[in-house]
Amino acid sequence: MIVTRNLQKVYSGGGCAVEALRGVSLEVADGDFVAIVGPSGSGKSTLMNVLGCLDAASGGYYALDGEDVTRLGSDGLARVRSRKIGFVFQNFNLLPRLTALENAALPLMYLGVPLRERRERAEQALRNVGLYHRRSHLPAEMSGGQQQRVAIARALITQPPLLLADEPTGNLDSASGGEILRFVESLHEGGTTIVLITHDEGVARRCRRRVEMRDGRIREL
Numbered sequence: 001m002i003v004t005r006n007l008q009k010v011y012s013g014g015g016c017a018v019e020a021l022r023g024v025s026l027e028v029a030d031g032d033f034v035a036i037v038g039p040s041g042s043g044k045s046t047l048m049n050v051l052g053c054l055d056a057a058s059g060g061y062y063a064l065d066g067e068d069v070t071r072l073g074s075d076g077l078a079r080v081r082s083r084k085i086g087f088v089f090q091n092f093n094l095l096p097r098l099t100a101l102e103n104a105a106l107p108l109m110y111l112g113v114p115l116r117e118r119r120e121r122a123e124q125a126l127r128n129v130g131l132y133h134r135r136s137h138l139p140a141e142m143s144g145g146q147q148q149r150v151a152i153a154r155a156l157i158t159q160p161p162l163l164l165a166d167e168p169t170g171n172l173d174s175a176s177g178g179e180i181l182r183f184v185e186s187l188h189e190g191g192t193t194i195v196l197i198t199h200d201e202g203v204a205r206r207c208r209r210r211v212e213m214r215d216g217r218i219r220e221l
Contacts, residue, residue, distance in 0.1 A: 001162055001193045002028035002051060007060035009046050009216075020046040021057070022216035028195060030161070033188040035204035036197050038213035044197050045166065047213065051195065052085055052164045053077040065161055082111060086155030090167035092147045094139040094154075100126060100146075101135040104153040111158070125153035129183065145176030152183065156192075163187065165196040169203060181206060 009021035020043050028034050038044045049055040050062065053069055056077070062070050065084055069077065094103045105122035113121070126132045129149040139147050148168060155163060165184065169177030181203065188194050188208070196207060204210050211218050 001030050001032070001065055002026065002195070003061075003063045004051075005061040007047075007050065007062055008058045009043075009050060009055070010058040019216055021050065021060075023060070024216070024218050026211065026218060028193060031188070031191050031193055033185075033194045033208035034196070035207035035210045036195065036213060036218075037199065037201070037204050037210060039199075042213040043216040044213045046216075047218075048164055048166055048195070048197050052087060053081045082107065083158060084160050084162060086158070086160040086163045088148070088151050088155050088163065088165040088168045090170040092139070092144075092151045092171075094147055094150060096139050099136050099138060100131060100142065100150045100153075103139070103150055104157055106154060107158050121157055122153070125157045126150070128156070129153045143176065144172045145179055148172065148176070148180050149183065152180075152187075156187070161193055163192050163194045165194065167197055167199070169198075169200070177203075 004024055004026045007021050007024040011018045011020060024047060036044045036047065050057050057070060060070070061068070064080060067080065069080055072080065101119070101122050104125050105118040108118040108121060123132060123135065126135050129152055131146060131149050131153070134142060134146060168184065169180055172180060184194060185206065198204055211220055
């Protein structure tokens, strides 16, 4: 699913350059479940942004699902993001004035899917995460765990082969966090490839593989 070779990311400004990624080589097989761990400033969020085609590498090679994305421009990266990657973030990133149903359906709207089909698929996505009964509720009317399940429904509505999760339990209490982890584990058991960023060793131990980042480099643990 993911192959990187000597991946580099350099941020320049103010007369200096900061190397956020320093020759990262990583492989993630179809159906794998990988935790990326490391302290603040280690480069794990930068790596997640590059893997998610939210940012372009400064050098090296990156292929996603067999496609060399290092050769793509902004339009090509947007196409890959919308069709091959689902994102789950620590802060949920739900639009506050949209209902759970409308938030879940957003990726389909951007793809030009007709309204009736969007609604039907969003309803099914909410059923899949056990929140169909909350479909008309706004984010402020739901718990943190429920909001994160809506975010997962949104991430999976296009049936992407890869799910990227950045601290998905970071803003949740232990009970809600455990519920989300069990759901993510069920996605892995169903064949979804998952890369999860976390600072929590307990979360990392529940993943199939653990990769540590330090100073923009990685090592397998």
